[in-house]
Each structure stands twice: as structure tokens, then as C-alpha cells.
Amino acid sequence: MQAKPGWHLIDDKMIHTDSVMEANVIQNLAGNGFSGKWRRLRRGIAYGWHSYTPDVELSILHDSMNRRALVEFKAFNASEFTIDRRHAMLAVSKFYGDALCFLYIAQTKTWYLIEHDGELLKTTIPTPGGVLINSLPKPRLTIPIWNRYGRGYLTRPSTLLLKKTADGLEFIVKSFIYSPRKKRYRYKK
Numbered sequence: 001m002q003a004k005p006g007w008h009l010i011d012d013k014m015i016h017t018d019s020v021m022e023a024n025v026i027q028n029l030a031g032n033g034f035s036g037k038w039r040r041l042r043r044g045i046a047y048g049w050h051s052y053t054p055d056v057e058l059s060i061l062h063d064s065m066n067r068r069a070l071v072e073f074k075a076f077n078a079s080e081f082t083i084d085r086r087h088a089m090l091a092v093s094k095f096y097g098d099a100l101c102f103l104y105i106a107q108t109k110t111w112y113l114i115e116h117d118g119e120l121l122k123t124t125i126p127t128p129g130g131v132l133i134n135s136l137p138k139p140r141l142t143i144p145i146w147n148r149y150g151r152g153y154l155t156r157p158s159t160l161l162l163k164k165t166a167d168g169l170e171f172i173v174k175s176f177i178y179s180p181r182k183k184r185y186r187y188k189k
Contacts, residue, residue, distance in 0.1 A: 011035050021106050022055055025073050033128035034058060050091035059129035059136055060100070066129040068099040068136050076107050078120055086118040096138060102126065 003019035010023060011030040017023040017040070029038055037059035044053030054070035061067075070093055074080040081103055093099040101114035102123075112120040129136075 011038070015040055018055075019075075021075055022073050025104060025106055026056055029056070029058070032125075036132045037128050039133045045092045045095045047092045047095045050088045052085070052088045052092040054089065054092075057099075057133060058102075058126060059131055059133045060126040061129050062100060062126070066131050066136065068096050068133075069102050069126055070099050071102045071104060073104050073106060075105075077105060078103060078112060083118050086114050086120075090114060090116065090118065096136075 003021070005016065005018050006020070006023075007014050007016050008020075008023035008027075009015075010027050015023070015026065017026065026038065026040070039057045040055070041053060041057065044051055052070075055073045056071045058069040058071055059066060060069045062069075070089060072081055072085075072089065086101075086103075089101050093101050103112040103114060103120060104110070105112075111123050111125050113123045115121055
């Protein structure tokens with residue numbers, strides 16, 4: 001079954017989603033206490049060498065604190081969300097500092113918390129936070145960047161600077177260590 005992207009009226013806003021399933025899940029969240037406490041990003045997030053675009057961000061109450069949750073929706077089972085994408089999501093969550101990562105399976109209506117090693121811990125639906133999503137702390141300064149496929153991401157200036165410095169050092173090291181050597185050919189007479 002192929003996903004059909006499109007525009008949907010959710011929580012009194014026109015939102016573009018990648019599938020009807022995503023629109024239905026967001027609509028259910030908005031109707032169950034998350035109204036104004038969710039956001040769908042126009043751009044993804046980049047942190048270090050990782051980039052990721054969560055399906056939605058939620059304002060949740062976790063351990064008596066208002067926290068940000070990055071959520072990925074999958075239709076049928078957890079194996080659709082591979083371990084490398086989980087690690088990318090966990091790495092990108094450091095963009096906000098204290099964000100939690102969740103996976104939601106629509107067919108079984110199951111929530112999973114993604115632990116620090118990428119393993120899944122079955123949990124209940126997160127509790128809506130006490131503040132709106134726009135009230136949660138976020139980096140003051142972000143820079144838009146684009147990957148080679150033309151997708152846009154937001155990153156912190158410090159991580160972009162460190163990444164570019166590391167890329168430059170890698171280039172210098174490779175140019176000295178792995179310098180191309182001219183092949184000499186001997187002609188037989």
C-alpha cells in the first residue's frame with residue numbers, strides 16, 4: 001500500500017502530511033489533549049553528521065517536567081523503523097538537549113520509547129504537557145542547510161562549525177596520507 005501525501009485540516013490548520021495515516025494519528029492526538037501541543041516541522045533537524053525529520057514534535061509531561069518528544073509514525077510494525085534510523089533520531093534529539101524519542105505503530109496503536117542504545121521499550125501514550133509546543137526551549141540561533149538531495153535541515157552554528165572543521169581536517173589528512181602516486185610503466189622490448 002502506497003502512502004498518499006496531501007493537505008489535511010488538523011487542529012484548525014492546513015497541514016501537509018506524507019500519508020493519510022499520519023494525518024489520522026495527528027488528528028487523534030490533537031483531539032486527545034495535544035491540541036496546540038504538537039508541531040509538524042517544515043524542515044528536518046541536523047546535528048553533527050546526522051540529519052532526521054521526525055513526523056511530529058509533541059509537548060509532553062515526563063517525570064513531572066514539560067519535555068519535547070520527537071515522534072515517528074509507522075503503519076504496521078516496529079521493523080519498519082530500522083536501527084540506523086533510530087540512532088539518527090536519537091543523535092538529532094541532542095539538538096534540543098533533553099528531547100525524548102518515541103515510535104508509534106498505527107495498526108496496533110502501540111507506543112514505544114526509544115532508549116539511548118536504540119532499543120524499543122513498550123510504553124503508554126505520552127501525557128500532554130502543561131505548556132504549548134512553542135513555549136518549550138529551543139536553540140536561539142539556527143542555520144538552514146541543505147543536503148545533496150535538496151532537503152532542508154536546521155542546525156546549530158556550533159555543530160555546523162565543528163562539522164566543517166572536521167571535514168577540512170579529514171581532507172588535509174587524506175591529501176597527505178593517501179596522495180595519488182604516479183604509476184610508472186615499463187616498456188618491454
